[in-house]
Amino acid sequence: MSGLDAGPRTEVCVVGGGSAGSALALRLARMGHEVCLVERHAFPRPQVGEALTPGVWPQLEVLGVADAVRSAGFLPAREALVRWEDATARPVRMGADGLLVDRGRFDALLLAAAANAGVRVLQPATARRPVRTAEGWVVPLLHDGRETRLRARFLADAGGRGGCLGGRKVPVSVSTLALHGYWRGEQRQGPETRVVAGAEGWYWGAHLPDGTFSAMAFVDPALLRERSVGRRSLELLYRALMEGSGLLEAWTAPRLVGAVHARDATCYRDEVPIEEDCIKVGEASFSIDPLSSSGVQKALQTALSGAVAVHTLLVRPDSAAAALRFYREDQRDSVARHAAWAAGYYGEHRAHADRPFWKRRAARGPMPSPPEPPPLPEDALAHRRWRLASDAILVDTPCIVGDVIELRGALSHPRLARPVAWLDGVELASLVESLREGLTLPQLAEAWARRVPWRQGVGILGWLYRQGLLTEVTPSGSP
Ligand SMILES: Cc1cc2nc3c(=O)[nH]c(=O)nc-3n(C[C@H](O)[C@H](O)[C@H](O)COP(=O)(O)OP(=O)(O)OC[C@H]3O[C@@H](n4cnc5c(N)ncnc54)[C@H](O)[C@@H]3O)c2cc1C
Known part of the structure; x- marks a missing residue:
């Protein structure tokens, strides 16, 4: 992508070209705004979030990329083998097609669509902490090995968990760590996806379009402290968890390819997701439990509703208060609804319900549901x-x-x-x-x-x- 002279201007600067940033930039460009997007990595880059829920399809239609995603060679996720409540593994059919994607290619596809819609993309370019001025924002950039600055009337932080604007992230779940690696084997076995509950946490694995099997263990960070696990012994712990989980039955002769990574998977929400001159979308705004596999769907949702909020702030200042309230309430509702759902789902696990991992996450008692009114007379x-x-x-x-x-x-x-x-x-x-x-x-x-x-x-x-x-x-x- 081409460079910039020192101090160019744009109406909206979007920092981050993941699913949320690309979708926001694309929508704003279609609404007639001048948008510049800054992405740190050359694409495709590795990223977790490979299982997409069927709810992404209407969003991809709105973004005009559904056909491109359909023909990208991703895998349908029609069936999962779930061992959750007890020791019995049950096949679960998805109602409508979910997808298993290579997130690097999926995000690259969205970013290309944004560029086609007129978004100026600076990549690879790293945004440093933006500075608010009386005229808008100054975003210091490292682009093509040069320090430069971009001026923008409006700033969108789509930088994921790290974000670029800072701000307080309020935890909305207990701390969770994901240990993650990729596997290959001789012969694939069983359905596309596996979800397994165990004594120390839960496990997720899925076959990906490139022939690898992505396998994760979600555990308490305390487990690593208890077992004195450091950087070097991380792989040993991961292998032990995988072997005990039964996930690797997805292959005959499974072998680990590449390194094992540990990532924070704790849920949080940012205290100030929108102001009159800036917005946070995707995981810069909030993160949900990977249990639902709907992080990308949520990230796209924040981008779509965020685009309308930003457009309102830019063209209808008299409706600014409504736009701010809309986006804040939407964030609060999504976080609360998801946290309640996740706690209820953790509560369905029985075999190790007395173990610390499960006790700390499960909702006590069944979820209250309003009584059904009698049928219409x-x-x-x-x-x-x-x-x-x-x-x-x-x-x-x-x-x-x-x-x-x-x-x-x-x-x-x-x-x-x-x-x-x-x-x-x-x-x-x-x-x-x-x-x-x-x-x-x-x-x-x-x-x-x-x-x-x-x-x-x-x-x-x-x-x-x-x-x-x-x-x-x-x-x-x-x-
Ligand atoms: C272990 C784990 C498993 C998960 N599994 C799933 C799953 O199966 N399904 C699912 O839907 N979701 C899943 N999620 C959630 C999903 O990964 C996120 O919801 C999704 O990636 C959020 O997208 P985003 O665009 O907000 O952020 P990201 O995908 O993190 O994109 C942010 C982008 O911003 C760029 N960036 C950051 N800072 C800067 C900067 N200063 N300058 C320039 N660029 C910058 C980064 O390079 C990156 O490309 C999982 C999450 C975790 C932790």
């Missing part, structure tokens, strides 16, 4: 009258509207995880006003007729009922 559709539950209210909530974030009325209720502004593409605020009084469904259909087709209205009413947001009005008129 058969005569509900014709004669009975319904109105909105008295504790359901409309609140102003920041929502994505086209390419910007705006405040919209959203339905809030203790049973809803978060306020809901749209259902099935229909803005709820305009509909629920009719539910303030008790109406039968035919009366309601008439009231909603100009806004939503009959069948869709019935669907929305059914959803409100299932969430427990409708109260029947008794014949006497009182609910």
